[in-house]
Amino acid sequence: MTATQGHPPAPGPVDAMSERTAVLDRDGLARFQALRGDAVAAVTDRFYEEYPALYSRFGPAGRRACSQDLTFHLEFLGPVLEYGLLMPMVDYLCWLDGVLGARGIPTEHLGLSLDWLGAFYARAMAQEEGAVVAAALAGARQAYLLARHEPQAPKSPPRWPEADACEDALLAGDHAAALAILQGCLERGDGLIDIELHVIQPALYSIGEKWQANQVSVAQEHLATSIATSLMTAGLLTSHPRAPVERSVLLACVEGNNHAVGLRMVADAFQLAGWRVHYLGADVPTRALIAHAADSKPQLIGLSVSFPHQLAAVTAVIQGLTDCFGAARPGVIVGGLAINRYSHLADMLGADAHCWDPAAALVLAGKLGATA
Numbered sequence: 001m002t003a004t005q006g007h008p009p010a011p012g013p014v015d016a017m018s019e020r021t022a023v024l025d026r027d028g029l030a031r032f033q034a035l036r037g038d039a040v041a042a043v044t045d046r047f048y049e050e051y052p053a054l055y056s057r058f059g060p061a062g063r064r065a066c067s068q069d070l071t072f073h074l075e076f077l078g079p080v081l082e083y084g085l086l087m088p089m090v091d092y093l094c095w096l097d098g099v100l101g102a103r104g105i106p107t108e109h110l111g112l113s114l115d116w117l118g119a120f121y122a123r124a125m126a127q128e129e130g131a132v133v134a135a136a137l138a139g140a141r142q143a144y145l146l147a148r149h150e151p152q153a154p155k156s157p158p159r160w161p162e163a164d165a166c167e168d169a170l171l172a173g174d175h176a177a178a179l180a181i182l183q184g185c186l187e188r189g190d191g192l193i194d195i196e197l198h199v200i201q202p203a204l205y206s207i208g209e210k211w212q213a214n215q216v217s218v219a220q221e222h223l224a225t226s227i228a229t230s231l232m233t234a235g236l237l238t239s240h241p242r243a244p245v246e247r248s249v250l251l252a253c254v255e256g257n258n259h260a261v262g263l264r265m266v267a268d269a270f271q272l273a274g275w276r277v278h279y280l281g282a283d284v285p286t287r288a289l290i291a292h293a294a295d296s297k298p299q300l301i302g303l304s305v306s307f308p309h310q311l312a313a314v315t316a317v318i319q320g321l322t323d324c325f326g327a328a329r330p331g332v333i334v335g336g337l338a339i340n341r342y343s344h345l346a347d348m349l350g351a352d353a354h355c356w357d358p359a360a361a362l363v364l365a366g367k368l369g370a371t372a
């Protein structure tokens with residue numbers, strides 16, 4: 001078991017469904033992955049053959065979008081076949097259903113695409129392995145149809161009243177208004193990390209929901225993130241760190257994870273607690289991360305992971321660190337959206353601890369003995 005600290009976000013309704021499914025061994029997973037391109041091509045062709053009028057009107061871009069969606073299905077299916085838990089795939093299907101529905105794109109073929117992918121793998125793989133893949137797809141389909149209308153929003157820490165105005169300012173691109181909100185909170189004595197957790201994080205979560213519901217644009221989401229990051233920097237400049245504690249932490253988003261703001265909050269918390277912080281930001285290649293750890297020899301490493309298919313990168317980093325440091329490997333804490341949602345998977349990754357927010361990470365750092 002990994003150590004945990006703090007309270008997990010309240011589970012969504014899909015958490016009630018923790019159905020397990022059979023898994024593939026390493027070679028089976030490799031065979032499943034090797035067939036991805038063929039599976040996507042076969043099922044895309046089948047959609048165009050069976051529904052020519054419906055699909056042809058979208059032209060080549062429609063075909064590309066269809067293939068891309070199928071590729072995503074298989075990306076999310078991978079961790080299901082590795083860890084034996086349907087939930088990540090079901091969550092993804094519910095999310096996709098919401099995104100497509102909000103953009104007026106019919107979703108009735110989503111279930112069909114899963115059936116046809118299942119039929120492809122049942123044909124293309126050896127009988128037993130094909131049956132595992134087809135059963136996972138059928139199970140995910142059934143659970144998705146049951147859960148699709150349930151609200152799915154991730155829970156953020158309690159939202160302070162300032163979060164509403166902050167969200168408005170971020171979406172409007174009103175840097176000055178956002179800074180004034182930060183300033184007001186700091187002046188009344190709130191700490192930066194609390195402001196980040198109770199004002200900025202809920203504002204960003206809500207912006208994510210609005211993007212999902214097609215109420216804000218991709219550009220607005222980017223704008224909001226960029227202002228949020230600069231608010232955090234402004235807050236850091238006016239906050240007073242504790243005296244240096246001679247401890248160091250290396251923080252990185254694993255390969256493929258571009259969600260870096262949450263990890264930046266973790267970085268700020270360690271910085272203000274007097275730690276020496278190396279914050280590497282988004283999408284850090286596994287080899288580069290391990291090489292940097294070998295050079296800088298931190299006492300603690302924090303990894304951020306957003307999606308289930310990035311969990312393999314966490315395992316690869318931990319394996320690489322173990323190869324490099326042996327018994328002296330620094331402690332590893334994992335966090336991020338995927339961990340918040342599937343904390344039980346954290347136990348399977350080989351990490352020493354997982355948690356939900358920066359304050360909890362600091363407490364865990366102490367428990368892990370990263371106190372030299």
Ligand code: B12
Nearest residue numbers: 205208209212257258259260261262302303304335336361
């Ligand atoms: C901004 C944003 C982006 C930006 C990120 C830019 C950046 N510099 O970070 C960009 C545009 C890159 C982006 C891309 C994508 N995004 Co996005 N994004 C968001 C958004 C709106 C905010 C993210 C954020 O900063 N949240 C605030 C931070 C503070 O929260 P947090 O990450 O959870 O971090 C906290 C904890 O998790 C924890 N924590 C995090 N890391 C760690 C690490 C350690 C060690 C510890 C201890 C703790 C810890 O502490 C943090 C503070 O409390 C979210 C909405 C949301 N719910 O978060 C969507 C969201 C996460 N994105 C989503 C999606 C789908 C995508 C894309 C796939 C979109 C696409 N089609 O391309 C890509 C995937 C990118 C990738 N490969 O990673 C979905 C995910 C859906 C799902 N079911 O999981 C969300 C939820 C939006 C939505 N509602 O649909 N995104």
